[in-house]
Amino acid sequence: MQQIPLDIHAHGRQKCGSAVVSGSPAEVMDMIEDGCPGPFSAGIHPWATQNLGVEGMNLELARLERVVELPCVVAVGEVGLDALRGASLALQEFVFRRQVEISEAVGKPLVLHVVRTGHRLMELCKTLQRELPQGIRQPWIWHGFRGSPQQADQFLALREKNYLSFGERFNPAAAAAVNPGRMLVETDEADMPLSRVVDNVADALSTDAFSLSGIIQANLSRIFPAIYE
Ligand SMILES: [Zn+2]
Numbered sequence: 001m002q003q004i005p006l007d008i009h010a011h012g013r014q015k016c017g018s019a020v021v022s023g024s025p026a027e028v029m030d031m032i033e034d035g036c037p038g039p040f041s042a043g044i045h046p047w048a049t050q051n052l053g054v055e056g057m058n059l060e061l062a063r064l065e066r067v068v069e070l071p072c073v074v075a076v077g078e079v080g081l082d083a084l085r086g087a088s089l090a091l092q093e094f095v096f097r098r099q100v101e102i103s104e105a106v107g108k109p110l111v112l113h114v115v116r117t118g119h120r121l122m123e124l125c126k127t128l129q130r131e132l133p134q135g136i137r138q139p140w141i142w143h144g145f146r147g148s149p150q151q152a153d154q155f156l157a158l159r160e161k162n163y164l165s166f167g168e169r170f171n172p173a174a175a176a177a178v179n180p181g182r183m184l185v186e187t188d189e190a191d192m193p194l195s196r197v198v199d200n201v202a203d204a205l206s207t208d209a210f211s212l213s214g215i216i217q218a219n220l221s222r223i224f225p226a227i228y229e
Helices: 025-033 053-067 089-106 118-131 149-158 172-177 194-204 209-223
Strands: 007-010 019-023 040-042 073-082 110-115 140-142 162-166 183-185
Touching: 007 183, 019 025, 019 073, 025 040, 025 053, 053 089, 073 089, 073 118, 089 110, 089 118, 110 118, 118 149, 149 162, 149 172, 172 194, 183 194, 183 209, 194 209
Parallel strands: 007 019, 019 040, 040 073, 073 110, 110 140, 140 162, 162 183
Antiparallel strands: none
């Protein structure tokens, strides 16, 4: 696998090769069959929990366990909690916990989708840190972070391996408050090119795009040591 692209989170085969492309296990398998080399992240999105039911969910989890073994799948996600869409938060939480376990078992970072559930997600992070036999060892990347400086601080203070990814829209005060060594960038669904995202985040940090890109590249090499060794 070549280096991880600077764009840590995007969707769709048009981003193939220029971003870590995120999809369901089936979507990732389709892209691989179409010749997309990756890298990918694969996960059961909170929105996808809507109509699956418990049995469907277990099948999907089993499929995910197979897909994340592939070398071109570098992360598990996006996964998480969404108070506005998807199944009940109880079912979403069940699926999320299982995917944390999968991330730990396969040794690949987790990409988080968090909508109006930041407090709950941080509680779960603390609980799982205690409950999992070896705690949480994998990096957690909160993608599309739009929260406040306080929320950024709280999440990053939980573990050294927690990161925040900033995209098309974010709170400049939060970006300004974050140590760049814990920061990533993404395009997600936006049409905005990654270079604009990097420019905007660099502005918020009062730095330049070149310096910020270098720091993010170094962050990626810590998050994905197996790929950079
Ligand atoms: Zn996304």
